[in-house]
Protein backbone atom coordinates (compact mmCIF):
# COMPACT_ATOMS: atom_id res chain seq x y z
CA UNK A 115 0.00 0.00 0.00
CA UNK A 116 1.13 3.54 -0.70
CA UNK A 117 2.38 5.22 2.51
CA UNK A 118 0.17 7.96 3.98
CA UNK A 119 1.58 10.95 5.80
CA UNK A 120 -0.20 11.27 9.16
CA UNK A 121 -2.31 14.45 9.45
CA UNK A 122 -0.48 15.38 12.67
CA UNK A 123 2.99 14.79 11.17
CA UNK A 124 5.52 17.59 11.69
CA UNK A 125 5.44 20.18 8.88
CA UNK A 126 7.98 19.94 6.05
CA UNK A 127 11.22 21.61 7.14
CA UNK A 128 10.60 21.04 10.86
CA UNK A 129 13.51 19.63 12.87
CA UNK A 130 12.41 16.42 14.59
CA UNK A 131 14.67 16.35 17.63
CA UNK A 132 15.81 13.20 19.42
CA UNK A 133 13.37 10.37 20.14
CA UNK A 134 15.53 9.45 23.15
CA UNK A 135 18.39 11.49 24.64
CA UNK A 136 20.63 8.43 25.04
CA UNK A 137 20.11 7.21 21.46
CA UNK A 138 23.46 6.58 19.75
CA UNK A 139 22.03 7.89 16.49
CA UNK A 140 20.19 11.07 17.47
CA UNK A 141 20.54 11.61 21.24
CA UNK A 142 22.20 14.70 22.64
CA UNK A 143 23.50 12.84 25.72
CA UNK A 144 25.84 10.41 23.92
CA UNK A 145 29.31 11.98 23.73
CA UNK A 146 30.41 9.73 20.83
CA UNK A 147 26.98 9.41 19.23
CA UNK A 148 26.15 10.61 15.74
CA UNK A 149 24.01 13.55 16.88
CA UNK A 150 22.12 13.11 13.65
CA UNK A 151 19.61 15.86 12.99
CA UNK A 152 16.58 14.91 10.94
CA UNK A 153 14.04 17.20 9.34
CA UNK A 154 10.58 16.38 8.01
CA UNK A 155 10.33 16.44 4.22
CA UNK A 156 7.37 16.39 1.83
CA UNK A 157 5.12 13.31 1.74
CA UNK A 158 6.63 10.54 3.84
CA UNK A 159 10.25 11.62 3.50
CA UNK A 160 13.05 12.86 5.74
CA UNK A 161 16.34 14.66 5.28
CA UNK A 162 19.15 14.47 7.81
CA UNK A 163 22.76 15.43 8.33
CA UNK A 164 25.59 13.81 10.20
CA UNK A 165 29.24 14.87 10.35
CA UNK A 166 31.77 12.06 10.77
CA UNK A 167 33.87 12.55 13.92
CA UNK A 168 37.27 11.02 14.82
CA UNK A 169 35.42 8.66 17.22
CA UNK A 170 33.62 7.16 14.18
CA UNK A 171 36.70 5.83 12.35
CA UNK A 172 37.20 2.30 11.06
CA UNK A 173 40.30 2.70 8.88
CA UNK A 174 42.57 5.71 9.56
CA UNK A 175 40.72 8.87 8.63
CA UNK A 176 37.67 7.03 7.31
CA UNK A 177 34.21 6.43 8.75
CA UNK A 178 33.47 2.92 10.01
CA UNK A 179 30.91 1.17 7.80
CA UNK A 180 28.81 0.25 10.81
CA UNK A 181 28.59 3.89 11.81
CA UNK A 182 27.43 4.80 8.30
CA UNK A 183 24.84 2.02 8.53
CA UNK A 184 23.74 3.54 11.85
CA UNK A 185 23.28 6.92 10.15
CA UNK A 186 21.10 5.27 7.50
CA UNK A 187 19.19 3.27 10.15
CA UNK A 188 18.54 6.37 12.23
CA UNK A 189 17.37 8.40 9.22
CA UNK A 190 15.08 5.57 8.13
CA UNK A 191 13.80 5.24 11.71
CA UNK A 192 12.94 8.95 11.73
CA UNK A 193 10.36 8.28 9.01
CA UNK A 194 8.15 6.89 11.77
CA UNK A 195 7.53 10.45 12.99
CA UNK A 196 5.66 11.07 9.74
CA UNK A 197 3.59 7.89 10.02
CA UNK A 198 3.21 8.39 13.77
CA UNK A 199 4.05 4.79 14.48
CA UNK A 200 6.67 3.15 16.64
CA UNK A 201 8.72 0.69 14.62
CA UNK A 202 12.05 -1.13 14.85
CA UNK A 203 14.45 -2.21 12.14
CA UNK A 204 13.82 -5.78 11.00
CA UNK A 205 16.10 -5.68 7.98
CA UNK A 206 18.68 -3.19 6.72
CA UNK A 207 20.53 -3.78 3.46
CA UNK A 208 23.38 -1.35 2.90
CA UNK A 209 25.53 -0.45 -0.13
CA UNK A 210 28.81 1.34 0.58
CA UNK A 211 29.57 3.15 -2.67
CA UNK A 212 32.52 5.37 -1.74
CA UNK A 213 34.70 5.91 1.34
CA UNK A 214 33.67 8.71 3.68
CA UNK A 215 36.53 10.64 5.35
CA UNK A 216 36.41 12.03 8.90
CA UNK A 217 35.08 15.58 8.85
CA UNK A 218 32.67 14.85 5.99
CA UNK A 219 29.03 15.82 6.39
CA UNK A 220 26.78 13.10 5.11
CA UNK A 221 23.56 14.45 3.58
CA UNK A 222 20.89 11.83 4.01
CA UNK A 223 17.43 11.47 2.59
CA UNK A 224 14.92 8.71 3.18
CA UNK A 225 11.40 7.83 2.13
CA UNK A 226 8.81 5.21 2.89
CA UNK A 227 8.05 3.27 -0.28
CA UNK A 228 5.22 1.03 0.96
CA UNK A 229 3.31 -0.06 4.04
CA UNK A 230 1.77 -3.52 4.43
CA UNK A 231 0.12 -4.12 7.81
CA UNK A 232 2.90 -3.76 10.41
CA UNK A 233 5.62 -3.79 7.72
CA UNK A 234 7.11 -0.47 6.60
CA UNK A 235 9.39 -0.56 3.55
CA UNK A 236 11.80 2.31 3.03
CA UNK A 237 15.00 3.41 1.34
CA UNK A 238 17.69 5.99 1.99
CA UNK A 239 20.76 7.56 0.40
CA UNK A 240 23.70 9.44 1.90
CA UNK A 241 25.54 11.96 -0.28
CA UNK A 242 28.83 13.79 0.23
CA UNK A 243 29.85 17.31 -0.79
CA UNK A 244 26.28 18.64 -0.46
CA UNK A 245 22.67 17.43 -0.77
CA UNK A 246 23.18 16.97 -4.55
CA UNK A 247 26.68 15.47 -4.29
CA UNK A 248 27.64 11.93 -5.22
CA UNK A 249 26.04 9.01 -3.37
CA UNK A 250 28.37 7.44 -0.78
CA UNK A 251 25.94 5.03 0.91
CA UNK A 252 22.43 3.76 0.34
CA UNK A 253 20.10 1.36 2.06
CA UNK A 254 16.80 -0.43 1.80
CA UNK A 255 15.01 -1.35 4.98
CA UNK A 256 12.06 -3.10 6.50
CA UNK A 257 10.78 -1.68 9.78
CA UNK A 258 8.17 -3.53 11.84
CA UNK A 259 5.61 -1.67 13.90
CA UNK A 260 5.70 -2.46 17.63
CA UNK A 261 3.96 -1.25 20.78
CA UNK A 262 5.66 0.60 23.65
CA UNK A 263 5.58 -2.76 25.46
CA UNK A 264 8.30 -4.01 23.09
CA UNK A 265 10.76 -1.70 24.86
CA UNK A 266 9.32 -2.20 28.34
CA UNK A 267 9.62 -6.01 27.95
CA UNK A 268 13.05 -6.17 26.36
CA UNK A 269 14.96 -3.10 27.59
CA UNK A 270 17.24 -3.21 30.62
CA UNK A 271 15.29 -2.37 33.76
CA UNK A 272 17.51 0.58 34.72
CA UNK A 273 17.04 2.53 31.47
CA UNK A 274 13.36 1.58 31.10
CA UNK A 275 12.59 2.88 34.61
CA UNK A 276 14.43 6.12 33.87
CA UNK A 277 12.54 6.52 30.58
CA UNK A 278 9.21 5.78 32.27
CA UNK A 279 9.97 8.38 34.93
CA UNK A 280 10.48 10.98 32.22
CA UNK A 281 7.02 12.40 31.46
CA UNK A 282 8.12 13.81 28.07
CA UNK A 283 9.45 10.44 26.96
CA UNK A 284 6.25 8.64 27.98
CA UNK A 285 4.01 11.25 26.40
CA UNK A 286 5.90 11.04 23.08
CA UNK A 287 5.83 7.26 23.05
CA UNK A 288 2.14 6.96 24.01
CA UNK A 289 1.09 9.59 21.46
CA UNK A 290 2.66 7.46 18.75
CA UNK A 291 1.14 4.28 20.09
CA UNK A 292 -2.45 5.49 19.78
CA UNK A 293 -1.95 6.06 16.06
CA UNK A 294 -5.48 5.52 14.66
Ligand SMILES: CCCCCCCCCCCCCCCC(=O)SCCNC(=O)CCNC(=O)[C@H](O)C(C)(C)COP(=O)(O)OP(=O)(O)OC[C@H]1O[C@@H](n2cnc3c(N)ncnc32)[C@H](O)[C@@H]1OP(=O)(O)O
Nearest residue numbers: 133187188191200202203204205233258260265277278287
Ligand atom coordinates in the same frame (compact mmCIF):
# COMPACT_ATOMS: atom_id res chain seq x y z
C1 LIG B 1 8.80 4.06 28.27
C2 LIG B 1 9.51 3.45 27.06
C3 LIG B 1 9.67 4.42 25.92
C4 LIG B 1 10.07 3.78 24.60
C5 LIG B 1 10.25 4.81 23.54
C6 LIG B 1 10.53 4.22 22.23
C7 LIG B 1 10.92 5.24 21.23
C8 LIG B 1 11.09 4.65 19.85
C9 LIG B 1 12.40 3.99 19.70
C10 LIG B 1 12.67 3.63 18.29
C11 LIG B 1 14.09 3.18 18.18
C12 LIG B 1 14.55 3.27 16.78
C13 LIG B 1 16.04 3.17 16.72
C14 LIG B 1 16.51 3.11 15.29
C15 LIG B 1 16.04 1.84 14.66
C16 LIG B 1 16.69 0.64 15.33
O1 LIG B 1 17.87 0.47 15.31
S1 LIG B 1 15.66 -0.49 16.14
C17 LIG B 1 16.81 -1.67 16.87
C18 LIG B 1 17.16 -2.82 15.99
N1 LIG B 1 16.05 -3.72 15.76
C19 LIG B 1 15.61 -4.57 16.70
O2 LIG B 1 16.11 -4.65 17.80
C20 LIG B 1 14.48 -5.46 16.29
C21 LIG B 1 14.69 -6.88 16.82
N2 LIG B 1 13.68 -7.76 16.27
C22 LIG B 1 12.50 -7.95 16.90
O3 LIG B 1 12.27 -7.48 18.00
C23 LIG B 1 11.44 -8.75 16.18
O4 LIG B 1 12.06 -9.61 15.24
C24 LIG B 1 10.43 -7.82 15.43
C25 LIG B 1 11.13 -6.92 14.39
C26 LIG B 1 9.66 -6.96 16.44
C27 LIG B 1 9.43 -8.69 14.65
O5 LIG B 1 8.91 -9.64 15.52
P1 LIG B 1 7.33 -9.92 15.66
O6 LIG B 1 6.68 -8.73 16.24
O7 LIG B 1 7.18 -11.23 16.37
O8 LIG B 1 6.82 -10.00 14.18
P2 LIG B 1 6.91 -11.19 13.11
O9 LIG B 1 5.58 -11.85 13.09
O10 LIG B 1 8.14 -12.02 13.30
O11 LIG B 1 7.12 -10.33 11.78
C28 LIG B 1 6.12 -9.47 11.29
C29 LIG B 1 6.25 -9.47 9.78
O12 LIG B 1 7.54 -8.93 9.44
C30 LIG B 1 8.32 -9.87 8.69
N3 LIG B 1 9.72 -9.77 9.14
C31 LIG B 1 10.17 -9.63 10.41
N4 LIG B 1 11.52 -9.55 10.41
C32 LIG B 1 11.91 -9.63 9.11
C33 LIG B 1 13.17 -9.63 8.45
N5 LIG B 1 14.30 -9.49 9.14
N6 LIG B 1 13.20 -9.74 7.11
C34 LIG B 1 12.06 -9.86 6.39
N7 LIG B 1 10.83 -9.87 6.96
C35 LIG B 1 10.76 -9.77 8.30
C36 LIG B 1 7.72 -11.22 9.04
O13 LIG B 1 7.98 -12.16 8.00
C37 LIG B 1 6.24 -10.88 9.17
O14 LIG B 1 5.69 -10.74 7.87
P3 LIG B 1 4.14 -11.20 7.58
O15 LIG B 1 4.06 -12.64 7.96
O16 LIG B 1 3.27 -10.31 8.45
O17 LIG B 1 3.97 -10.94 6.11
